[in-house]
Amino acid sequence: MKNLRFEDMALEASLLKALSGLGYHSPTPVQEQVIPALMNNQSIIVKSKTGSGKTAAFGIPMIHKIDWDIRSPQVLVLTPTRELADQVKTELFNVGRFKRIKVVSVYGKSPMKSQIRALHEKTHIVVGTPGRLLDHLDRGTLNLSEIKYLVLDEADEMLNMGFLEDVETIMKKCPRDIVKALLSATMPDAIRNLCDAYMASPVFIEIQPEKNKNDIAQSKYHVSKKEKMNLLYDLTKLHNPDQCMIFCNTRAEVDDVQAKLSKMGYPVRGLHGGMEQEDRTKVMEHFRRRKFRYLVATDVAARGIDIHDLSLVINYDVPEEAEIYVHRIGRTGRKETSGLALSLVTANEFGYMEAIEDLLGESVPLMDPPNQALLGQVENAFEDKLGRALIHTPNKADELNDSILKLHINAGKKTKMRAGDVVGTICSLEGLTADDIGIINIIDVSTFVEILNDKGEQVYEHLQHTPIKGRLRKVSRANA
Numbered sequence: 429m430k431n432l433r434f435e436d437m438a439l440e441a442s443l444l445k446a447l448s449g450l451g452y453h454s455p456t457p458v459q460e461q462v463i464p465a466l467m468n469n470q471s472i473i474v475k476s477k478t479g480s481g482k483t484a485a486f487g488i489p490m491i492h493k494i495d496w497d498i499r500s501p502q503v504l505v506l507t508p509t510r511e512l513a514d515q516v517k518t519e520l521f522n523v524g525r526f527k528r529i530k531v532v533s534v535y536g537k538s539p540m541k542s543q544i545r546a547l548h549e550k551t552h553i554v555v556g557t558p559g560r561l562l563d564h565l566d567r568g569t570l571n572l573s574e575i576k577y578l579v580l581d582e583a584d585e586m587l588n589m590g591f592l593e594d595v596e597t598i599m600k601k602c603p604r605d606i607v608k609a610l611l612s613a614t615m616p617d618a619i620r621n622l623c624d625a626y627m628a629s630p631v632f633i634e635i636q637p638e639k640n641k642n643d644i645a646q647s648k649y650h651v652s653k654k655e656k657m658n659l660l661y662d663l664t665k666l667h668n669p670d671q672c673m674i675f676c677n678t679r680a681e682v683d684d685v686q687a688k689l690s691k692m693g694y695p696v697r698g699l700h701g702g703m704e705q706e707d708r709t710k711v712m713e714h715f716r717r718r719k720f721r722y723l724v725a726t727d728v729a730a731r732g733i734d735i736h737d738l739s740l741v742i743n744y745d746v747p748e749e750a751e752i753y754v755h756r757i758g759r760t761g762r763k764e765t766s767g768l769a770l771s772l773v774t775a776n777e778f779g780y781m782e783a784i785e786d787l788l789g790e791s792v793p794l795m796d797p798p799n800q801a802l803l804g805q806v807e808n809a810f811e812d813k814l815g816r817a818l819i820h821t822p823n824k825a826d827e828l829n830d831s832i833l834k835l836h837i838n839a840g841k842k843t844k845m846r847a848g849d850v851v852g853t854i855c856s857l858e859g860l861t862a863d864d865i866g867i868i869n870i871i872d873v874s875t876f877v878e879i880l881n882d883k884g885e886q887v888y889e890h891l892q893h894t895p896i897k898g899r900l901r902k903v904s905r906a907n908a
Contacts, residue, residue, distance in 0.1 A: 437463055439492050442526035447488070449828035450522055456481035458635045462609075463489050465631050466577075471608040473623055475615050476635040477758055482611045483519045483581070490577045491524040494552050500574040501532075503553040504602065506595060508586040509728055510535040510557060510705060511712055516581060517555045522825045525832070526880065528867045529553060534570075535560045537705045544569045549869070558586065558594035565601055575602050583612040583619055584751050592618065599626050613758060614751045614787070644761035647795045648771040648781060656772050657688055659797055660744060663770055664694075664722070665810045666798045669740040670818060671715070674724045675756050677745040685744060686724045693814060696722035718818040727752055735759055743771040746780040750787040832866060833884020835891070837875040838902035845875050849897040857890045859883075876906055 433454050434447050447453075455463065458480045465472050466489035476482055490503050505520075507513045517533040524531070532546045534556035540563070547554070547569050554561075554570065564570035578599065580586060586595060599608075608627050612619055623630060651659045664672060676682045679700040686698035697720055699711050708728070715723045716735055727747070738760045747753050753771075760767025771792065773781050785791050839845045847868045854860050854877075864887075866878030879887045884905075891903040 432460055434488075437488075438467070439488065440527070443488060443492055443523065446523050446525050446527075446828065449525075449831070450825065452484065456485070458482055458633070459485040459488070461633045461635070462486060465633070466490060466607065466609065467492070469607050471627050471630040472610070472633055473615075473627070473630050474609070474611045474633045474635075475613070476611070476633070477613055477754075480635055483516055484523060486577075486579050486581075486609045486611065487516075487520045487523050490553075490579075491520065491527060491529055493576070494524075494527070494529060496527065496529075496552070498552075498574050499550045500571045501547075501551050501554045502574050503577045503579070504561075504572065504575050504598075505553065505555040505579040505581055506558055506561065506586065506598065507555060507581045508557065508589050508591065510537070511708065511728060512582060513555045513557060514709060517553075518825075520553055520555070522828060524552070525828060525866065528865075530867060531555065534564060535705075545871075547571075558591040558598060561598055562594055565598070572602050576606055578602050578606055578608045580608075580610045580612075582755075583610050583622070584614045584616055585755060587616075587618045587622070588749055588751055592622070595622070596626075613754050616751065644757050644767045644769050646757065646769045646771075646792045648773050648792045649795055649797060651772050651774060651797070653774050656744065656774065657685070659772055660685070660689075660742065661692065662798050662803055663742065664740075665803055666806055667740055667768065667770075668806060668810045668813055670721065670813075671718065671735070671738050672722050672740040672742060673735070673738060673756075673759050674722065674742045674744050675747070676724060676726060677747065679726060681745060682724050682726055689722060689724065694722050695720040695814070696724060699723060699725040699728060701726060701728050721814075721818065727756070739767060741767065741769045743769070746771055746773055746777040746784070748780055750780075750783040753784045754787070831880065831882045833879050833888065834906040835877050835879060835884065835888060836904045836906040837877065837891075837896065838873070838904075839896070839899075840871050840873045840875050842872050843897075845870055845897060850875060850877050853891075853894060853896045854879075854887055857887065857894065860887065 434444055434452065458474065458476045462472060462474060462485035466486060474482060494502050505516055507516055513533045513535050517531045521531045529552045530550055531553040532551050534543045534554065536557060536559055547564065561570065580595065610623060649659060674685060676685055679702045682698045682700045686696055689696040697711050699708060714720060741757050741760045743756060747756065757769035760769060771781065847870065850868055851862060851865055854865055855862055860883060864879060864881050864883050866880050869876045888903060888905060
């Protein structure tokens with residue numbers, strides 16, 4: 429399949445346009461195998477390291493096959509964490525942007541009312557955590573009758589977090605004979621048992637990393653608990669990363685390490701499950717956009733989260749579950765870049781490290797702590813970088829969004845505004861067709877409509893003096 433392009437995969441034009449705008453020009457190895465299988469309606473089991481492009485791999489063919497006119501969800505995606513649910517939602521929304529695909533994410537600690545309202549509207553894809561999805565099923569606010577595709581994303585972590593019973597309940601509530609896709613970085617026995625019980629003749633796809641690509645160099649250091657923080661200072665000074673993720677096992681440890689690094693002048697934030705969801709989302713987005721250098725986190729940030737060009741991961745605490753280690757270090761070395769993963773191992777963590785090495789099938793090299801002479805040589809470079817702001821990374825959808833303007837119309841359901849009223853008005857304007865209209869979202873007193881193909885300003889100007897549903901409406905730029 430050398431030099432295979434998305435254009436060779438019989439995808440509809442709206443998807444190809446979105447993929448081009450997102451900078452996706454040729455499929456990754458996992459996409460080369462997953463897309464044709466799902467296009468042929470084959471259930472799949474995928475074992476592939478994180479950062480290999482699995483979300484687009486299942487999203488592209490499923491979006492291609494969605495019937496836009498059906499109101500109820502046709503794709504259901506299960507994820508272990510809220511952060512991953514939002515990330516998957518964003519990627520699927522971007523891929524389906526020009527097909528006007530509506531994607532809704534549902535998870536705990538987010539207002540149930542707004543989720544119910546979103547699910548009541550036309551919805552093509554639902555992404556959620558198992559517990560909240562079951563809540564909606566119990567309330568009757570999630571309709572699975574039209575589901576054609578079920579995805580278990582980061583399945584090993586979902587089961588490791590105790591979601592097996594919830595996952596099985598959801599799978600039983602889905603229609604029979606749907607296409608199932610299970611994606612996982614590791615393949616423990618619990619995953620294999622789930623596949624045997626609920627998947628008929630699935631295609632197994634395993635992607636082996638290419639040699640000299642996606643390499644993650646790993647090292648471990650033996651250290652006393654008392655000296656662990658000092659070793660952390662020394663290792664960050666020695667390696668002087670642009671950005672670094674530091675993993676701890678508990679919320680209290682995250683808060684403690686963050687406070688100590690902050691006191692030393694590190695541009696650092698913390699992330700754990702005890703934070704409000706809005707704050708967690710903001711921290712992850714700011715880290716992705718390179719607004720600070722060091723993120724201290726529990727494993728809520730280990731599962732499937734995509735951070736571009738992250739050069740260093742440090743396990744301040746060794747995870748008690750070996751599979752979690754794989755997910756943690758998978759935050760680095762993504763998309764054909766190299767990465768470094770360091771583990772600080774105290775005496776009571778030796779057993780955890782041995783289990784990790786058994787899973788890896790190799791020993792992680794033991795290193796000596798950096799000496800003071802070496803640290804003295806790198807001190808100035810470290811202090812210089814610490815004092816400099818990072819160059820912010822643009823969102824990969826920015827280029828896609830450049831040609832789209834979202835407009836706000838000051839009328840909604842309470843004034844009986846319908847999508848057809850908006851479409852009819854815009855299509856009556858000179859030079860405009862339905863192909864220039866993106867997603868329309870109508871709520872109680874407002875309507876939001878995306879105008880595509882760089883025609884947003886043209887529509888905005890026309891609607892200042894063109895009636896919609898028999899009246900002039902206040903129309904403004906929602907993007908501003």
